[in-house]
Amino acid sequence: MSITSPSIAPVSETRAITAPHSTPPAPVRGSRRGLATAGKYAVLTVAAFLTLAPVVWTLITALTPADVETGQANVGLGAFVDVFQKIPVLLYVWNSALVTLLIAAGQMLSAAMAGYVFARFDFRGKRLLFGLILATMMVPMQVTIVPVFMLIRGMGLADTLLALIVPMIPTAFGTFLMRQYFIGLPPELAEAAQIDGAGPWKTFFGIYLPLAAPGLAIVGILAFNYHWNEFFRPLILTISEQNFTLPLGLVTLQGNLGTGSVSTVLAGVVLSMIPAALVFVFGQKPLREGLTAGVSK
Amino acid sequence: MTVQTALPAPTTRSVVVPDGAPTRGRAPRGNRLLVWVFLAPTVIGLGLFSFVPIIGSFVLAFFRWDIISAPEFIGVGNFVELASNPTVRVSFLNTISFVAVAVTLQLGVALLLAILVQSRMPEWLRTFFRSALFFPLVLSAASVSLVMSYLFNQEFGLVNQILGVFGIGDIGWLTTGFGAKVVVLLVYVWQNFGFTFLLFIGGLAAIPREVYEASSLDGAHGWSQFRHVTLPLVSPTMLVASVMAIIGALQIFDQPYVLTRGGPGDETRTAVMVIYESAFQQLDFGLASAIGIVLTVLIIVVTAIQFQLSKRFVFYG
Numbered sequence: 201m202s203i204t205s206p207s208i209a210p211v212s213e214t215r216a217i218t219a220p221h222s223t224p225p226a227p228v229r230g231s232r233r234g235l236a237t238a239g240k241y242a243v244l245t246v247a248a249f250l251t252l253a254p255v256v257w258t259l260i261t262a263l264t265p266a267d268v269e270t271g272q273a274n275v276g277l278g279a280f281v282d283v284f285q286k287i288p289v290l291l292y293v294w295n296s297a298l299v300t301l302l303i304a305a306g307q308m309l310s311a312a313m314a315g316y317v318f319a320r321f322d323f324r325g326k327r328l329l330f331g332l333i334l335a336t337m338m339v340p341m342q343v344t345i346v347p348v349f350m351l352i353r354g355m356g357l358a359d360t361l362l363a364l365i366v367p368m369i370p371t372a373f374g375t376f377l378m379r380q381y382f383i384g385l386p387p388e389l390a391e392a393a394q395i396d397g398a399g400p401w402k403t404f405f406g407i408y409l410p411l412a413a414p415g416l417a418i419v420g421i422l423a424f425n426y427h428w429n430e431f432f433r434p435l436i437l438t439i440s441e442q443n444f445t446l447p448l449g450l451v452t453l454q455g456n457l458g459t460g461s462v463s464t465v466l467a468g469v470v471l472s473m474i475p476a477a478l479v480f481v482f483g484q485k486p487l488r489e490g491l492t493a494g495v496s497k
Numbered sequence: 498m499t500v501q502t503a504l505p506a507p508t509t510r511s512v513v514v515p516d517g518a519p520t521r522g523r524a525p526r527g528n529r530l531l532v533w534v535f536l537a538p539t540v541i542g543l544g545l546f547s548f549v550p551i552i553g554s555f556v557l558a559f560f561r562w563d564i565i566s567a568p569e570f571i572g573v574g575n576f577v578e579l580a581s582n583p584t585v586r587v588s589f590l591n592t593i594s595f596v597a598v599a600v601t602l603q604l605g606v607a608l609l610l611a612i613l614v615q616s617r618m619p620e621w622l623r624t625f626f627r628s629a630l631f632f633p634l635v636l637s638a639a640s641v642s643l644v645m646s647y648l649f650n651q652e653f654g655l656v657n658q659i660l661g662v663f664g665i666g667d668i669g670w671l672t673t674g675f676g677a678k679v680v681v682l683l684v685y686v687w688q689n690f691g692f693t694f695l696l697f698i699g700g701l702a703a704i705p706r707e708v709y710e711a712s713s714l715d716g717a718h719g720w721s722q723f724r725h726v727t728l729p730l731v732s733p734t735m736l737v738a739s740v741m742a743i744i745g746a747l748q749i750f751d752q753p754y755v756l757t758r759g760g761p762g763d764e765t766r767t768a769v770m771v772i773y774e775s776a777f778q779q780l781d782f783g784l785a786s787a788i789g790i791v792l793t794v795l796i797i798v799v800t801a802i803q804f805q806l807s808k809r810f811v812f813y814g
Contacts, residue, residue: 294769317531
């Protein structure tokens with residue numbers, strides 16, 4: 201495919217710049233270029249506004265609950281107090297945190313170990329095994345949920361937090377990611393460790409695992425982000441309220457209220473957003489890399 | 498000790514590299530134990546919670562089973578049932594039309610915004626716009642849907658209040674079929690376009706600026722530059738982004754469940770919602786598995802078609 205055929209058209213004075221990386225001269229006031237720049241910022245500002253407005257509205261509404269009698273909105277934390285009275289928020293937060301952190305930790309360790317073996321050892325059937333592991337990523341979770349539900353029941357884990365944790369610890373994507381990471385680390389380190397008399401276990405735990413921390417961060421942050429927010433699995437695998445995670449509890453709260461206090465539900469939503477926002481602020485780079493990993497050429 | 502030929506510089510930019518030349522023989526004894534111990538959690542875990550369930554789903558699709566009585570073999574009965582059941586049919590049609598519109602919108606919006614964000618601007622502004630636009634990705638779809646259900650509420654929702662200022666009457670966003678479809682679509686795209694946007698930013702950043710300089714000298718600007726330079730060069734990213742967007746959208750559940758419970762009527766019922774309802778509300782596990790298999794086949798077929806089409810449209814320079 202040809203990139204533009206050379207045209208003999210004279211280069212006009214006013215070029216619209218929408219192309220990335222082009223280096224135009226300073227915009228001329230009133231020219232088409234000035235308009236293009238203004239249009240560009242207008243579109244981006246509107247997009248950013250539409251993205252952030254619902255979040256800001258949620259915060260404002262949660263902080264200005266309407267009085268039950270007068271309907272007057274008062275600034276304060278009343279809605280947050282209300283959430284704690286209406287539903288066992290602390291319990292839900294605890295459940296969510298426990299499930300999320302244990303899955304993240306389990307995925308980091310198991311993916312690091314499997315990824316290390318795939319990156320640095322040879323054994324019969326290695327390629328086939330790795331191919332099968334990657335193949336499991338192709339099947340949507342909703343399709344396997346019925347047999348998983350039965351397995352959980354068969355194991356006697358029905359309606360426990362373990363039902364949410366255990367099936368999610370093995371991770372094909374995490375294994376793939378960690379394998380990539382270990383392939384990039386120099387093999388000479390292992391040779392040096394061997395000369396120093398370190399066994400294979402010590403070589404992994406003492407040398408390679410610490411070096412793989414950035415890769416581990418990606419696996420951990422992705423797991424945290426996904427499982428803190430997930431709704432479908434807890435909806436199916438938890439039955440009693442004492443095992444609900446936060447998103448499930450909030451949806452239940454909305455259902456119970458019907459047209460009750462919007463501020464109360466939104467106060468709960470704000471609480472659930474805090475960890476997500478923290479991950480966003482402090483883990484943005486690993487998060488971005490993780491989301492686009494395995495996709496970029 | 499067998500060692501793979503290492504690649505330079507650890508980067509987390511995943512590039513699928515072929516295995517190094519396989520070294521002779523097997524790992525020494527001390528290592529062999531380590532290999533199996535390290536593989537055990539992942540291999541046993543995925544075997545138990547991915548492989549066995551996939552096979553289980555296939556088997557179960559040919560049975561009628563309500564968990565209480567013994568499973569009963571009914572051949573293709575479940576598949577006949579899902580083809581003739583109006584609710585299942587409508588939910589698949591809803592899902593397919595939703596995917597068509599949502600993915601088109603998601604790709605278009607993401608590509609436009611990625612091009613704008615990657616154009617010339619101060620670095621702090623670029624960072625601000627990029628962060629703002631992918632923020633919804635870290636929120637829970639259930640919470641977002643809760644928030645949106647209040648915003649689009651017919652009586653007191655902010656959306657209708659704003660529209661009222663412009664003299665547009667109160668719209669039954671969540672109470673009419675068309676309105677509910679539009680809201681589910683908007684809420685889904687609002688939350689998910691950021692992922693596609695990130696992919697495009699990566700794709701655009703990889704285009705060397707010399708290409709643009711050269712094409713500018715050749716007199717390509719604005720639209721023609723987009724059409725003949727940008728578009729062909731991001732087409733590989735476009736392929737990956739569209740495959741992932743379609744796979745994601747085919748599995749939509751959280752938004753319609755929280756916003757409308759599939760209503761009004763069956764207007765916003767989706768394939769995954771029907772899987773959930775037939776299994777965990779009607780206790781028809783065989784039917785649920787059969788629907789799941791149809792959905793999986795749909796995903797595989799669509800992905801295969803895309804890769805076939807890509808041979809004609811994707812430009813690998």
